[in-house]
Amino acid sequence: MSTSSPSPEASQSSRGAVSPKGPSGPRSRRERPAKSALSLDAIVEAAVRIMRAEGLQRVTMRRLAKELDTGPASLYVYVANTAELHAAILEEFLGAVELGPAQEAGADGGDWCDRLVALLVSYTHVLFEHPSLAHSALVARPAGPNYLALVEAVLALLHEGGVPDGQAAWGVDVLLQVATATAAEQATRDETVSADDEDQALIRSLHGVSAGTHPRIAALGGDLYSGTPGQRIAWIFRAVINGTLNTPRTPA
Amino acid sequence: MSTSSPSPEASQSSRGAVSPKGPSGPRSRRERPAKSALSLDAIVEAAVRIMRAEGLQRVTMRRLAKELDTGPASLYVYVANTAELHAAILEEFLGAVELGPAQEAGADGGDWCDRLVALLVSYTHVLFEHPSLAHSALVARPAGPNYLALVEAVLALLHEGGVPDGQAAWGVDVLLQVATATAAEQATRDETVSADDEDQALIRSLHGVSAGTHPRIAALGGDLYSGTPGQRIAWIFRAVINGTLNTPRTPA
């Protein structure tokens, strides 16, 4: 779990983009990063650059167009809308998820459950680095190669663990959803200025509750928000994996 | 599960807002809904009105100010920002969740697990009616009385089912998170114009995958997106409840 910074330079090789800018005279040699020809690749690359420097909330069509030295209208040739743009960025980052331990069936990484937890934790780490991405992931599910590889890896581990196919098919969804939602939630807490205040507000609410009207909240008290994020997340994954393993599709 | 339309007219009684507009002459009797004095209540009420008529994405500070016949700056006396506004709206709607079956310990509503599933389904139904709300819920957890009542109800059922306190304390979070995330996801599918296309894109990706590189995806095939939303959601809740019940906090 070294949380190595994502390297979105995998897939998406530049398909035939050899400066079709036309014979309109060579621009002065190095005014800018080059004003390379527009392409999906170039757009995503620029988007990632902006995100690293200024955060996803600054990756807007207009800001991106400025970065690429053009007008916003030009981008609509390659992406249908902002959501699709964000999905493309996410796909790129998904390349940084460590699938390794999922594929080696050797015992060096622990049993299948431990390795599945590690895989999901790696996924959340990627989302954590740019938390607003997690938010995108909840809205626009990517369908790119990196996402498919992640799904396959989860399914492989569930299969290894003997989880019945039907349960695995539905479980992979919940597992990734829980991971994404957890990242999105933690994300907002880290990013937003007022998130701490909101947390405090909730904690105060939980404590200020009377045992008469809310006996269970009062009984559990501080336990409701106990544990480190790491402990909680590991428990959550184990719990959902257990549930997937033990819950038949047709109720008893 | 009658999914009765939410009636956000509970809590939040108007505290002392008796038209402190001052002696600046009575406005002509009925130009508008009244231009009643500004207050958190009035703001939330107007927000709900706009949401029902035009959707949450139209509930902006500016639109809301127009509805209240004032400038956007005026709203900042009562809400700190847009996120807080959306959280207040959500709290209001949470009053429509049917807590009933959770509280009656009688056997008429099924065992604790069935009743917990029913409660969570009721919660998702509320979110489904105005799906973008689910999105808000993922970002800004409300801390109002209706949210606390929901948490208490879930905890009560987990307690009834004999779930150990520590697991219940962490489980309530996951349960509500899964419910919210599921609603948010389904939500986007229903709302967005291109959501269907995206779904199709994912399905095509899943089908277009070779058995060589993605054996598990290929093996499960159509099962990955089988079942009705209702079947899936019920299974998800049962699985997470099972997981919460059976997963101790300290790993074996």
Add this chain to the structure above:
DNA sequence: ACCTGAACACCGTTCAAGT
């Protein structure tokens, strides 16, 4: 086919000034 300028129709938030 691809690219663009300009426009349309909006946003959140702040601030100095009023009452």
Add this chain to the structure above:
DNA sequence: ACCTGAACACCGTTCAAGT
């Protein structure tokens, strides 16, 4: 204390026109 007009600094998306 509460309310406001006006401004600052932005948005996404479309469209007619160019190359």
